[in-house]
Amino acid sequence: GRVLELGIGTGRLALPLHKRGVQVAGIDASPAMIAKLRAKPGGEEIEVHEGSFVYLPMRDKFSLVFVAFNTLFVLLTQEDQLRCIRSVASRLQEGGLFLVEAFVPDLCRFDRGQTVRGLRATEDEVHVEVSQHDPATQQICAQRVVLTNEGIRLYPVKLRYIWPSELDLMAKLAGLELKHRWGGWAKQGFDAGSEKHISVYALAA
Numbered sequence: 001g002r003v004l005e006l007g008i009g010t011g012r013l014a015l016p017l018h019k020r021g022v023q024v025a026g027i028d029a030s031p032a033m034i035a036k037l038r039a040k041p042g043g044e045e046i047e048v049h050e051g052s053f054v055y056l057p058m059r060d061k062f063s064l065v066f067v068a069f070n071t072l073f074v075l076l077t078q079e080d081q082l083r084c085i086r087s088v089a090s091r092l093q094e095g096g097l098f099l100v101e102a103f104v105p106d107l108c109r110f111d112r113g114q115t116v117r118g119l120r121a122t123e124d125e126v127h128v129e130v131s132q133h134d135p136a137t138q139q140i141c142a143q144r145v146v147l148t149n150e151g152i153r154l155y156p157v158k159l160r161y162i163w164p165s166e167l168d169l170m171a172k173l174a175g176l177e178l179k180h181r182w183g184g185w186a187k188q189g190f191d192a193g194s195e196k197h198i199s200v201y202a203l204a205a
Contacts, residue, residue: 001063001093006053006084007071011037011046018042025060027053054080054087061093068101073159076139078170081162086174089203098176098201101185104194105161107133124148138162164190164197176201 008014008026010033017024025047028034034050037043049057054075065088075081088098109115110133120127131142137160144155162170168178179202183194190197
């Protein structure tokens, strides 16, 4: 059946799927990312919608909708995240599945709501990550700072994380139920030590 990727980006997942004969479509809010997808072999053949995936503009239904690489977390409010999941549920055909790949929040990474980490240091450049955590909104605002002789470059990231149990409740409110949860793509068990989860939902019976 047809597959929809939320946050299709440059096609890192969609293009290999397309090459295997999967009829894949996508949506992304970044024109620059879509342009990179279009420039790759096969990129022009994939149906891509530009815009936020809070509401899905396509009318077709899909056998699988998936969102990988923590991309669901770029929606910065619980309301928008729930709206997105409800929109996904409305676009699933009978027997269709919704798959989410996301990290498990680890608040021990933060000391008094912040963290500074040195990521890389060479003779020519230094990479530092600076993050701030707001537990009231479950938001993390981070900057990767790259310092070189040519100057300073900033790579900002802002997200709202979702606890796995909170995601299950959102899915339930959208008319979905959890079918599988694994600790990784190899379908390893999910437990208290898991750093990520692959969660698969289906329309509730």
